[in-house]
Amino acid sequence: MDWIALTLSLRLAxxxxxxxxxLGIWAGRLLAYRDFRGKGLVEALVALPLVxxxxxxxxxxxxxxxxASPLGAIWQQLFGRPLVFSxxxxxxxxxxxxxxxxxxPIQRGFEGIGVELRDAAACCGMSxxxxxxxxxxxxxxxxxxxxxxxxxxxxxxxxGIVLMVGGSIPGETRTIAIAIYDRVQAFxxxxxxRMAAFLLAxxxxxxxxxxxxxxxxxxxxx
Amino acid sequence: xxxxxxELVQEGPIPLAARFACAAGEVLALVxxxxxxxxxxxxxxxxxxxxxxxxxxxxxxxxxxxxxxVSLSPQVRAVGMVFQNYALFPHMSAIGNVMAAMDHLPAPAxxxxxxxxxxxxxxxxxxxxxxxxxxxxxxxxxxxxxxMAREPRVLLLDExxxxxxxxxxxxxxREIAGLREKFSIPVILVTHDIDEAIMLADRMSVLHHGRTLxxxxxxxxxxxxxxxxxxxxxxxxxxxxxxxxxxxxxxxRSLIEWAGHRLETGFQPDFAIGSEVAWVIPDxxxxxxxxxxxxxxxxxxxxxxxxxxxxxxxxTAHLALRIEAGEPHPLFFxxxxxxxxxxxxxxxxxxxxxxxxxxIHLMPPRQSGAPPD
Numbered sequence: 001m002d003w004i005a006l007t008l009s010l011r012l013a014x015x016x017x018x019x020x021x022x023l024g025i026w027a028g029r030l031l032a033y034r035d036f037r038g039k040g041l042v043e044a045l046v047a048l049p050l051v052x053x054x055x056x057x058x059x060x061x062x063x064x065x066x067x068a069s070p071l072g073a074i075w076q077q078l079f080g081r082p083l084v085f086s087x088x089x090x091x092x093x094x095x096x097x098x099x100x101x102x103x104x105p106i107q108r109g110f111e112g113i114g115v116e117l118r119d120a121a122a123c124c125g126m127s128x129x130x131x132x133x134x135x136x137x138x139x140x141x142x143x144x145x146x147x148x149x150x151x152x153x154x155x156x157x158x159x160g161i162v163l164m165v166g167g168s169i170p171g172e173t174r175t176i177a178i179a180i181y182d183r184v185q186a187f188x189x190x191x192x193x194r195m196a197a198f199l200l201a202x203x204x205x206x207x208x209x210x211x212x213x214x215x216x217x218x219x220x221x222x
Numbered sequence: 223x224x225x226x227x228x229e230l231v232q233e234g235p236i237p238l239a240a241r242f243a244c245a246a247g248e249v250l251a252l253v254x255x256x257x258x259x260x261x262x263x264x265x266x267x268x269x270x271x272x273x274x275x276x277x278x279x280x281x282x283x284x285x286x287x288x289x290x291x292v293s294l295s296p297q298v299r300a301v302g303m304v305f306q307n308y309a310l311f312p313h314m315s316a317i318g319n320v321m322a323a324m325d326h327l328p329a330p331a332x333x334x335x336x337x338x339x340x341x342x343x344x345x346x347x348x349x350x351x352x353x354x355x356x357x358x359x360x361x362x363x364x365x366x367x368x369x370m371a372r373e374p375r376v377l378l379l380d381e382x383x384x385x386x387x388x389x390x391x392x393x394x395x396r397e398i399a400g401l402r403e404k405f406s407i408p409v410i411l412v413t414h415d416i417d418e419a420i421m422l423a424d425r426m427s428v429l430h431h432g433r434t435l436x437x438x439x440x441x442x443x444x445x446x447x448x449x450x451x452x453x454x455x456x457x458x459x460x461x462x463x464x465x466x467x468x469x470x471x472x473x474x475r476s477l478i479e480w481a482g483h484r485l486e487t488g489f490q491p492d493f494a495i496g497s498e499v500a501w502v503i504p505d506x507x508x509x510x511x512x513x514x515x516x517x518x519x520x521x522x523x524x525x526x527x528x529x530x531x532x533x534x535x536x537x538t539a540h541l542a543l544r545i546e547a548g549e550p551h552p553l554f555f556x557x558x559x560x561x562x563x564x565x566x567x568x569x570x571x572x573x574x575x576x577x578x579x580x581x582i583h584l585m586p587p588r589q590s591g592a593p594p595d
Contacts, residue, residue, distance in 0.1 A: 097589050119270045120309035122296040125372055126325035134322070 001194050004171050005179035012175060013155035016094040017148045020102040024147055028106030046104065049097045054160025061093045061165050089174050090166040097161050098151040105150065109143025110136065142213045153206040157199065225408045226376050228267060232274035235531045236262045238432040244408035251411045251423035254455060259432030260412040264378045267410070268303050269296035280375050302369030303378045307385065308361045310353040313429055314339060317349040317362045323371040339367040343397060359390035363397065371445065379411045383418060395422060416457050420444065428452050450500045458502045459554045463587060466493045475579065481546035485523045487582040499587045507581020508555035511574045513565055523577040527553065532569050534559050543573060
């Protein structure tokens with residue numbers, strides 16, 4: 001078992017969902033409640049990472065993060081090192097490729113809160129913030145949790161984009177999925193098998209948890 | 223004035239041309255078919271929606287005034303609103319729902335006050351149940367308690383009785399009657415049910431496409447509608463057209479010509495002789511003649527016809543009488559079931575009825591300025 005790779009993967013996944021939590025709540029709520037010009041396009045962009053081959057997506061991220069790109073250049077100037085093939089670059093890529101897994105469930109969660117409930121909150125005298133904290137977030141919570149679990153599991157499992165943007169630098173960008181690939185390449189099937197079994201068990205548990213939470217026991221809404 | 227004054231005008235997306243007032247302690251019913259803008263009007267009063275133009279004032283305080291650019295937020299307007307599907311917060315207990323509307327009170331005072339309100343609505347003992355664990359009627363009373371929790375200055379009820387059974391409804395009618403005695407605030411009730419409006423409201427306002435067509439006591443609106451449109455909306459089925467042929471101020475009568483009959487009506491001199499009028503007669507002013515012996519008032523507008531249909535619904539028989547001379551619409555009236563049976567009122571039977579003159583109400587055939595529907 002490559003413990004360094006596993007720790008790196010867990011760190012990456014944890015930081016990814018920490019960054020995605022506020023972003024997902026903001027964007028998911030916006031897409032659920034607001035109608036604006038170009039909303040269809042925004043929703044398509046949100047879903048795009050689901051259908052794009054990881055190599056294609058990874059290629060564009062590599063170009064966007066590279067030293068020749070504005071983002072890469074600014075990063076280089078600020079921190080004195082390149083964004084690509086770094087943990088930070090990997091984290092940024094991870095946030096981006098998890099956008100559909102985070103935003104879509106949260107959007108559905110907010111959409112499930114009827115407009116009457118929010119009107120009722122206003123008629124009860126609740127401010128925007130109070131409505132968000134006391135009505136919307138508690139009701140959307142199962143969806144938010146689902147989104148976070150999905151993003152976490154997906155980060156652990158992502159391979160193509162990680163390889164394109166991060167490569168396989170031990171302790172910096174070599175995640176557990178990459179480590180498995182490396183072990184297989186080195187004909188170390190025992191090690192690869194253990195790590196694969198771990199990921200399999202972990203994924204199964206997360207999916208089971210997701211289903212349990214998304215069933216919302218005892219919350220009959222009309 | 224003490225109460226609420228409302229004037230709302232907009233061309234779209236939902237057209238509005240509504241104007242009404244409701245005094246403290248009064249129940250005003252907004253009546254109209256679905257899509258007539260009733261719920262939109264309530265939402266404008268609550269501040270959830272803003273109309274293009276208009277003015278809303280409560281006890282002299284302006285909540286909305288398009289000309290002066292005033293529009294208070296729903297959080298500031300103290301309204302109590304009961305939504306059609308109650309809109310209870312599903313993750314909160316009954317008492318939690320009521321306390322959610324008590325941000326104006328210091329936190330330690332809330333549980334006692336909320337418990338008091340739940341007790342008032344006969345919900346003691348159910349404080350800790352979630353909405354999903356309550357029956358429809360109980361949920362609705364929680365919604366009512368929550369609406370009152372804010373100490374509102376106007377109570378808005380959006381079709382509150384549509385989703386509960388008849389027995390529950392009767393009970394809620396009583397709850398609301400009790401509440402209005404305890405809290406002297408204007409109550410605006412939206413309903414599409416005319417009978418409900420007649421039973422609960424002091425006055426009703428008939429709406430169509432967002433326009434208030436007539437406001438008055440239920441008795442006035444349902445027996446003396448201003449236009450054929452209102453007559454149709456309040457379910458007056460005996461709506462016909464005739465022509466004024468004579469005014470007799472000396473005996474307080476006007477005469478109209480209709481389907482070969484000359485009908486006496488109350489003196490209604492506003493209509494010129496020879497002009498076309500629409501007229502209605504409520505069910506209760508059509509009296510069938512008995513076969514075995516002459517009944518009182520038989521000389522009053524006798525009309526002969528043949529029964530097109532006889533429907534016994536519960537203790538009442540609903541009859542449709544087809545007039546022979548050139549009137550395509552039958553006259554609808556109802557009598558107690560035993561009266562129908564004793565008099566042999568079966569489909570096809572020939573029957574003579576009197577149209578009582580005091581019940582015949584004349585209207586312009588189409589209200590001027592009103593679009594045809």
